[in-house]
Amino acid sequence: MILHSTILGNGQPFLILHGYFGMSDNWKTLGNQFSKNYQVHLIDQRNHGRSFHSDDFDYELLVEDLYAYILHYKLEKIILLGHSMGGKVAMQFAVTYPEFVNKLIVADISPKYYEPHHQPILAALNSVNFDLHTTRSKVEDVLKIYMKEEGVLQFMLKNVYRKTKEKLAFRFNLHSLTKNNSEVGEALPSFTHFDGPTLFLKGERSNYITLNDVALITAHFENAKIVTVKNAGHWLHAENPTQFYNEVITFLG
Numbered sequence: 001m002i003l004h005s006t007i008l009g010n011g012q013p014f015l016i017l018h019g020y021f022g023m024s025d026n027w028k029t030l031g032n033q034f035s036k037n038y039q040v041h042l043i044d045q046r047n048h049g050r051s052f053h054s055d056d057f058d059y060e061l062l063v064e065d066l067y068a069y070i071l072h073y074k075l076e077k078i079i080l081l082g083h084s085m086g087g088k089v090a091m092q093f094a095v096t097y098p099e100f101v102n103k104l105i106v107a108d109i110s111p112k113y114y115e116p117h118h119q120p121i122l123a124a125l126n127s128v129n130f131d132l133h134t135t136r137s138k139v140e141d142v143l144k145i146y147m148k149e150e151g152v153l154q155f156m157l158k159n160v161y162r163k164t165k166e167k168l169a170f171r172f173n174l175h176s177l178t179k180n181n182s183e184v185g186e187a188l189p190s191f192t193h194f195d196g197p198t199l200f201l202k203g204e205r206s207n208y209i210t211l212n213d214v215a216l217i218t219a220h221f222e223n224a225k226i227v228t229v230k231n232a233g234h235w236l237h238a239e240n241p242t243q244f245y246n247e248v249i250t251f252l253g
Contacts, residue, residue: 003069004050006042009035012102014079016042017066017086020118020184021156021172023049030237033245037252038079043069045089047173054173057180062089063096070100079252083107083237084208085184095192095220104198104221105248108206108234110213111220114185120146122178125156130168136160139168151235188220198224199251201244203236225251 006024008031016027016034024031024042031040044051046065054061066089070078080101082090087109094101124146133139139160140153147153163169198221202209209217209226217224227247232239 001052002072003046003052003065004044005069006031008032008040008042009038011038012077012079013073013075014038014040015066015070015075015081016040017045017080017082017089018043018048019084019086021048021121021159021177022083022086023159023171025049025158026155027237030241030245034248037249041069041073041075045086047176049171053176055176055179057173057176058183059088059092059186063093066093067097067100070097076100077102079103079105081105081107081248082109084109084234088184088186088188091188091194091220092192094194094196094198095188098194098196101194101196103252104194104196105251106198106200107244108201108203108208108236110200110209111188111216112213113187114208116182116185118181118184121152121156122174122181125170125174126178128170134166134168136168155235193220193222195222197251199247200224200226201236201247202226202228203232203234203239204228204230205233206236208234 014034018026024044027042031042034040045062046054047057078100080090087106094104124143128139128142143153159171160168161171229236229240229243237244
């Protein structure tokens with residue numbers, strides 16, 4: 001099974017991986033900008049967006065999904081960008097298949113282990129009953145009970161779609177993401193390396209990458225550069241897309 005994607009533009013392949021609960025559509029605006037110079041692949045990872053659903057979900061599988069995608073489209077010398085969970089996939093792909101990766105960009109995630117912290121979001125999502133909550137406004141009312149951050153609420157609502165005339169559903173595979181939630185925080189395997197050019201972009205208001213992570217980042221990625229995106233938190237590409245775009249284009253040269 002090949003991952004679903006939207007392909008824009010021509011040139012060197014530039015693959016973009018979304019984060020947990022995300023989908024390729026979240027990257028359309030920046031993808032269109034990057035496609036002026038590159039062939040952009042906005043990819044839905046397994047259990048997300050329009051890609052296939054599976055009970056199994058971990059970084060090794062996500063890396064193999066990406067490998068199969070690259071072979072399917074006969075891609076070489078790729079630029080690989082991943083945000084959050086997608087950044088973990090991008091890192092692990094680069095250390096596993098470095099021969100495919102020309103340049104690596106990691107958005108607001110480090111190679112370290114993260115304690116599971118999505119339980120409140122999963123509880124909110126699992127409280128939706130699409131047999132009862134048959135309109136978007138009803139789904140929103142349920143999620144509002146748990147989700148106080150408007151940005152997070154709207155991000156989750158983007159995943160609601162009409163599965164049939166009568167019934168809504170989430171695009172992501174909630175059952176699998178709930179069951180495998182602990183996998184999302186897993187660290188990059190020890191003693192793995194990628195020596196190609198690498199850019200880490202960190203949100204100024206985010207604590208996902210700290211000063212304590214610099215040594216670990218450079219141990220895995222010896223040619224890494226770490227840049228802070230101003231006035232942005234974890235969703236740095238959405239909160240400051242102008243600086244995000246400029247930093248990436250500068251890095252790509």
